Amino acid sequence: MGNIEIKGEKTEFFIPTVNFNAETGICEIAGESYLEETFEFYQKLIDWLTQYINEEKKPIIFNCKLTYFNTASSKAILEILRLLKNYQQEGGHAQINWFYHEWDDDMKMEVEDLSLDADVSINLVTF
Template sequence: MKDLKIVSTQSTPLIETDSHRGVVYMEGDSYPENSFEFYSELVAWVTSYLKDNERPMTVELALLYLNTSSIKVMMDIFDELEEHHQKGRDITVNWRYDVDNERVAELAEEFKEDCSFAFNIIGQE
C-alpha cells in the first residue's frame, strides 16, 4: 500500500500516512478551495487501509482551523472509522490542540460526541 505525504500549504494541512503502523497524521490549517478534491487521496487511503487488513488505526491530528467543507470531509472519515470500530476494529483518534485555542477544542468535542472509539482531546501549552 502506497503511503501519502502531502506537503502543507497556507490553506492545507500536512498529511502523512504509515500503512505499516496504521497511522494517519495531519497538522495545520484546512481551508482548501475544494476540500473534497484535496482530501480525496486521504479518503481513498483510509478506505483501502480499513478494507485490506484488520490492523488497528490511529489518527493523529494537530489541526488548527477547519472550514465548513473540511469539517464535512472529517465527518465522513470519522463515520467510516466508526463503522469499522462497530465491527471490532481498534480505532484511536488523538487530537492535539493549543490550550489557547478553545474553538478547536470545542470542534474536537463535537466530533467526539458521535464516536464510540477512543477519541482523546489533548491540550498542549
C-alpha cells in the same frame, strides 16, 4: 499499499500536512485546512483509509493536529471520523487523538461537536 505524504502549504488557501503510513497505521493531519478543492483533497484520504481498513485490517492511530479548518473541511473530517467509528464497530482498532493548544477553547468545542456528530470517542490532547 503505499503511504500518503502531502506537504502542507499556506498560500491563498491552506493545505494541511498529511502523513498516512501503511506500515505503522499512524495517520496524521496537521496545520490548517482551508482548501479550494476540499472534496477532492479529502476523498483521497478517505479512499486510502477505506482500502487500509479492507485490506490491511490493522490498528489505526489517527492523529489530528489541525489548528484551523473551515466548514467544508469539517464535513470531510466528519466523514473520516464516521469511517473510523464503523471500523471500530466491526471489531477493528482505531484510536483518534486530537491535539490542540490548551488555550484554544473554540477548537476544543469544535472537536467535541465532531465527536458527538460522529458518535465516536476522540482523545483531546493539549500541547
